[in-house]
Amino acid sequence: MAKSVKLADIAEKVGVSVVTVSKALSGQKGVSEQMREKIIKLADELGYKQPSASAKETSEGAGYNIGILIHEKHFSKYNSFYLQMYQMLSAKISDMQSYSMLEVITYNMEDELILSNMLREKRVSSLILLGEFSKEYCAFLKKNVSVPTVYLDFNDENQEMQSVISDSFYGSYYLTNYLFEKGHTDIAFVGSLLQTASITDRYLGYLKAMMEHGITPGKDRIIEDRDKDTGIIFEAHKFKLPSKMPTAFVCNCDLTAGELIKKLEEKGYNVPDDISVVGYDNFIFPGVCDVKITTYEVDMKQMVDRTISIVESLLQGKTVDQHVHIVTGHIVEKESVKSIK
Incomplete structure (x- = not known):
């Protein structure tokens, strides 16, 4: 089925990052026209279906469009922690018969307080901020975005927003x-x-x-x-x-x-x-x-599960009393510590 094709699948076949694929498919700058055409062509061949322009599908049984924003700083060299978390989020969203939309917020967008395409065009019914953003950008989003929003792996004490963090x-x-x-x-x-x-x-x-x-x-x-x-x-x-x-x-x-x-x-x-x-x-x-x-x-699976559970509750109009949800982990002993007793 088309919805099983993910951005990561396209990225792997083309040999580029998920960020590049996301930019190419959403019309963002930073991708050559040759590469954009190649990515779009492969996406069509694989049957990748971009989410509808409406926030929620109107056909019977269809789900929500859930937006995921991530800052470009989280895609620095070797730092794929958030890529793995995004892939887990995408899979969970697919399980709930909904669609995930990923957009990358650049340093310039954050500094200049610029909305992503999917938010400006009102294409999502809920939003997940994956990884920390500046307090100014969080305040800007709260003022300009009306859909239910959850922060994943960070919390802004200045905003009473739903957030899921590790301990x-x-x-x-x-x-x-x-x-x-x-x-x-x-x-x-x-x-x-x-x-x-x-x-x-x-x-x-x-x-x-x-x-x-x-x-x-x-x-x-x-x-x-x-x-x-x-x-x-x-x-x-x-x-x-x-x-x-x-x-x-x-x-x-x-x-x-x-x-x-x-x-x-x-x-x-x-x-x-x-x-x-x-x-x-x-x-x-x-x-x-x-x-x-x-x-x-970090119990990444539990953090993702908790986030999706909150998103579902908010979309259904339910009240989630707790604002900050802390997920505990555990120490894993390996080879980097020596006893000097």
Whole structure:
């Protein structure tokens, strides 16, 4: 059936990203005309059916058009966490006999407060924001978009919106305590504070564990991990290590942990024999790092299931009392931590 063909299927056959396919099919800039024609032709051959221009199909038994917005910064090199989450969302939406529409919000669109095509043309009946956007853009959408909206993997405390997030605070708290159990006391945190709500929450979880053990980390124990303007995670050579090295690092995500490990190896350190490292997500692009990273696994399936459940309730006119839905995960022990007791 046509609805089983996904953007990812087209992207794989053409050899481009899902973002490129989305831009080509929705008429956005950033795709050559030759590539656009190739993508459109293949989509037709595969039987891909673009969602109707109306927000809800009128034929009997048809479902909703559910829009998914994602910022282009979440498609940086090796960062396919949100691509996997999008694919899970798309599958769940298909299961409910509805259609998903993906559009990428560029830096310029966010800065200039520009609506996506599907919102401007009122083509969707519900909206999912996947991954964090600026507070200004969230406020702009709330003012200009009337359809039910859910934030996935971030929360904006300034907006009373439905959001589904992982347990960043306690996930990082548990990881830091795990390192203490292994004998580590000099522990640094890797993450650019206030860059995203989840990084800040993970830092606060780390800080709580440190303070409960009678330690107040100095400024040299907070390591920047990404560009403050773009939000893109540094590659290994851009990490600035402290002059006095800790025995362990708590990283705000596995991709950061992988790049940090490469930096440490460049400096002659061995992980975990010399320094231990933990991450967050239990998701990393193959080839980023040879060391299997001990991490806090995000229950991606439950987050997606909860999001779709909320969307269905809102579309049916039901009241969802709780605004922030926190999904817990668990520590996954691998190879990146050594006991120094």
